[in-house]
Amino acid sequence: MALKGLLGSVGLTLCFFVLELEPHQAQTLSLGLSVRENISSNSPIQGLCASSVILHGYKCQELEVTTTDGYILSLQRIPQGRTQVCDIETVKQPVIIQHGVLVDGMTWLLNPPEQNLPLILADNGFDVWIANARGTRYSRKHTSLDPSKPAYWNWCWDDMVTYDLPAIFDYVSNQTGQKINYVGHSLGTLIVLASFSEGKLVNQLKSAALLSPVAYLNHMKTEIGIIAANSFIGEIITASGEPEFDPKGLPVHRFMEALCRDPGVDCSDLFTAITGLSDNCCLNSSTVNLFMMHEPQPTSTKNVVHLSQTVRDGVLAKFDNGKITPQIYNLSNIPHNLPLFISYGGEDALSDVLDVRKLLDDLKFHDADKLSVQFINNYAHADYVMAFNAKDIVYNHVTAFFKRQF
Numbered sequence: 006m007a008l009k010g011l012l013g014s015v016g017l018t019l020c021f022f023v024l025e026l027e028p029h030q031a032q033t034l035s036l037g038l039s040v041r042e043n044i045s046s047n048s049p050i051q052g053l054c055a056s057s058v059i060l061h062g063y064k065c066q067e068l069e070v071t072t073t074d075g076y077i078l079s080l081q082r083i084p085q086g087r088t089q090v091c092d093i094e095t096v097k098q099p100v101i102i103q104h105g106v107l108v109d110g111m112t113w114l115l116n117p118p119e120q121n122l123p124l125i126l127a128d129n130g131f132d133v134w135i136a137n138a139r140g141t142r143y144s145r146k147h148t149s150l151d152p153s154k155p156a157y158w159n160w161c162w163d164d165m166v167t168y169d170l171p172a173i174f175d176y177v178s179n180q181t182g183q184k185i186n187y188v189g190h191s192l193g194t195l196i197v198l199a200s201f202s203e204g205k206l207v208n209q210l211k212s213a214a215l216l217s218p219v220a221y222l223n224h225m226k227t228e229i230g231i232i233a234a235n236s237f238i239g240e241i242i243t244a245s246g247e248p249e250f251d252p253k254g255l256p257v258h259r260f261m262e263a264l265c266r267d268p269g270v271d272c273s274d275l276f277t278a279i280t281g282l283s284d285n286c287c288l289n290s291s292t293v294n295l296f297m298m299h300e301p302q303p304t305s306t307k308n309v310v311h312l313s314q315t316v317r318d319g320v321l322a323k324f325d326n327g328k329i330t331p332q333i334y335n336l337s338n339i340p341h342n343l344p345l346f347i348s349y350g351g352e353d354a355l356s357d358v359l360d361v362r363k364l365l366d367d368l369k370f371h372d373a374d375k376l377s378v379q380f381i382n383n384y385a386h387a388d389y390v391m392a393f394n395a396k397d398i399v400y401n402h403v404t405a406f407f408k409r410q411f
């Protein structure tokens with residue numbers, strides 16, 4: 006099963022699913038995703054620290070950050086490596102790790118400790134903070150809104166730029182007194198690039214690593230994604246009345262089935278159809294199985310609509326509500342002296358090489374000694390998070406890059 010594009014592309018593809026479907030459709034397709042009717046009843050009692058970190062011998066703290074619009078985001082802090090004795094003397098550099106759309110912080114932790122990014126960073130002497138996007142399993146609390154009500158879901162990634170990243174950066178800054186390193190994957194790169202282009206976060210930032218960067222999506226290769234993005238824009242929210250976009254939920258499941266009746270879409274292996282890929286260099290099947298168990302995670306339908314606007318418009322702009330022309334995020338405005346590490350893959354169906362080149366063109370006046378670009382020929386979208394060989398191929402370069410900045 007080709008899962009390579011999944012982390013992002015399920016998000017950018019399943020997404021567009023209008024949900025106005027007859028409820029009696031036969032559920033004959035094997036979509037690979039079980040239907041989850043009630044996320045809260047599915048949630049494990051224990052958090053990520055207990056399920057995926059502490060059992061490997063690392064310290065880990067469960068924390069919560071409240072945004073100024075009331076969303077309560079969970080954050081896991083891994084303050085030191087497994088073998089390090091508590092050395093209060095050494096000041097550690099913090100790293101915030103932000104996942105992509107339709108997954109949560111757990112995706113970073115599916116591989117064994119010696120293969121996964123958060124624990125590799127901890128073992129390299131960093132103070133690691135794993136973020137979990139609003140709406141995902143561990144970040145569904147709010148000071149006044151309830152996720153079972155539409156009002157909770159009235160947001161898109163602009164709000165992650167405006168509220169979530171600043172709240173997380175302020176919190177980590179406050180707790181550590183240090184400038185922050187950042188690692189983003191997929192949507193985690195988009196929101197930070199958009200932030201930088203508005204001059205946000207830059208005063209608190211030390212450096213940023215952008216894995217599978219997503220800024221433009223004009224060349225996205227995923228078959229269903231393209232069909233979906235071209236078919237269903239804008240009307241989704243009103244048409245579906247389903248403010249939460251849960252890939253494991255019944256409405257999305259039904260929509261997938263309807264989409265798969267299109268003769269142009271080969272759903273014999275749905276994930277191949279989604280990712281546009283059938284080969285698979287670097288994912289261990291045991292990791293894929295864990296992924297299927299724990300992911301994907303919900304986001305808001307409005308976020309999905311915003312992403313599909315990005316696919317179609319070819320510019321990076323704020324949410325288009327159809328009333329006024331949305332303001333653009335001009336990535337040329339990213340300060341030229343920000344230390345940036347960018348890694349992109351030749352097999353990435355979502356973050357296509359041509360789209361990354363457009364991003365790099367926006368960065369053409371960046372200080373040469375502050376921009377480090379890596380191209381990995383056989384890597385696809387999910388490899389940056391879950392490949393068994395990502396340590397040697399990517400993560401060691403990320404840690405070296407962070408250590409080089411001063």
Ligand SMILES: *[C@@H]1O[C@H](CO)[C@@H](O)[C@H](O)[C@H]1NC(C)=O
Nearest residue numbers: 042043044045046047048153
């Ligand atoms: C979901 O599960 C929780 C916990 O079991 C329960 O309290 C809640 O009522 C359920 N919600 C729905 C919509 O079934």
Ligand SMILES: *[C@@H]1O[C@H](CO)[C@@H](O)[C@H](O)[C@H]1NC(C)=O
Nearest residue numbers: 172174175176177178179180
């Ligand atoms: C940061 O710390 C200051 C001083 O303790 C406090 O007033 C402020 O609210 C804190 N900000 C955040 C985002 O935690």
Ligand SMILES: *[C@@H]1O[C@H](CO)[C@@H](O)[C@H](O)[C@H]1NC(C)=O
Nearest residue numbers: 117120289290291292393394
């Ligand atoms: C794949 O996972 C299995 C089970 O965790 C492990 O035994 C095997 O060594 C892994 N393969 C690679 C290449 O990491």
Ligand SMILES: *[C@@H]1O[C@H](CO)[C@@H](O)[C@H](O)[C@H]1NC(C)=O
Nearest residue numbers: 320333334335336337338339
């Ligand atoms: C973005 O900013 C650059 C430099 O400030 C400017 O030359 C360019 O025209 C802007 N692009 C758009 C689409 O506004």
